[in-house]
Amino acid sequence: MATVVPRHAISRQDLPDREPSLSEHTRQLLDRIHKAPFALENAMSTALVDAYERAAEDPTATWLESWESWVAAMQCGAAVFAAATTTEPSVQCLIHHEMRTVPAFANPESFVDAGHWTTTFYLAIICRNAERITALCNVPTEKLRESGAVYDEFNYAWIEALKSFWLGRPDFAERLVEAARGTDIGATSVVAQDHLSQIVWPPMDLLRWRATGEHEEFNRSLGEALGAHKAYWTADQGRADSCYGWVALAPLAMACLAHDADFPIDVESEYLPKHLLEGTWAGEFPT
Template sequence: MTITVQRHTISRQLLPRREPSIPKHTAQLLARIEDSPFALESVMSTALVTAYERTSVDPDVSWVESWEAWVTAMQAGSAIFAAATATEANVQCLIHHEKRTVSAFTQSETFVDVGHWVTAFYLAVICRNGQRLTVLCQIPIAKLRESGAVYNKYHYAWIETLQAFWLGREDFSDELVEAASGTQPGSMSTTDQDYVSRITWPPMDLLRWRATGQHDEFNRALEEALRAHKDYWSADQERADSCYGWVALAPLAMACFALDAGFPIEVDSDYLPKHLLKATWAGEFPTRINPWRRCSHHGREPRGCRTPD
């Protein structure tokens, strides 16, 4: 039986219409990425905001324009880390249908950090881009520490967990235990406990059930994760009207992992846009340079079959 978790009410006025996939401001930023690394981060951020905001009027992501915004955010996010780890003067990246030259970063940038890495990872999962996931998972934690941003120890353990899961490393369980233990009350110094309990911890629980192949437990945890997400983002009107709460990004990524492994997903919600979850748009158009041919097992096992675009 499918359980429905209703999305909280959005009262913000002037919601988006069906317009070009990225707004004019984002297009202007794209024109600047060859000269400014900060423009690349801004492209990722503004494209993701566009993707989130579109779900207020296109909750299933049934418009190709909505899909393009998600893809642009993913491409820009991956490009950030390609530029940060480049060994040559520049890298070639496909972003919003055009091959673009991105200059390698010559110094440590503040946004080459944990938050952007995790978001880039989730976006690559949702867009079913296995090669990007593999590249992201080969980035050492030391590179993220160079940003100077302050994160708790469990944040880094969570990245190690995701990398271990995707690459099939034997230390996956140990890393997951370390990440999860770091979210317990009293173990943090810089993060709000309510946010950690309702937003950070649930995807860790979901990945545990995905990794152990337990379908019923995964669906139970998915329902709990979405209800926790709703509780957090509907706590007051300011939060409720923030587009960052209109999609449950991390649970969505974990649900994509599960669905692609053959799990039945028995929770329905606007927090999990249907066509993102089901990979309806995957392969609609190239999302990277020289895409691989589609794997014959696409949609079954993420770690055993590197999915293409």
């Protein structure tokens, strides 16, 4: 019998229509990326908001427009790291059905950081784009430190664990243990404890069970991860109204990895849009 984790009630009324898939603001930002690096990061952020907010009206990601929003956010994120690591004057990147010229970043940009890398990695998993996942794995972790953004060390250990898992490196377990230790109480100076226990730790536990092939433990952990996600995003009204809580991005990405490895997923929730989890739209158009 499936475990069902209901999504918390959404009270906001200012939600996007089904069409177009991207807001006008996101489209305007995409028209500027050839000359303004920050426009690319902003386009990623607004496309991701488009995707999250559309999930309120389309919780299973049945609409093609929902898929386009998730893909566009992933493409913008991937373009950020392509522009940050290229040795050429510019890179050609497919973003929202168009090949676009993105100039190489001349200097370290504040948004070429661990947070954007991790989000883009999750999105690439959800969008089933193995080429982009591998390209992200080839971004040196030191490049993320150059951004100047302040992150605890466990974030970098988690990134190395994700890379090692995807690339099949022998140090995966060591990296995962290092990341998990960094979530212990008192081990961090940047992240609040409720965020650590309810948002940061669960995907690490999920990846452990995915790597070891433990189907039952994975499903148990997935149910707990969604419960923790719900608890975090309903702690106050401000969080409950934030679209970032309407989809559990990291647990969804780990569940996609499990689904694609033929794990039976016995947890159902609007926090895990059905057609994203099952990869229904993968292959509908080039991503």
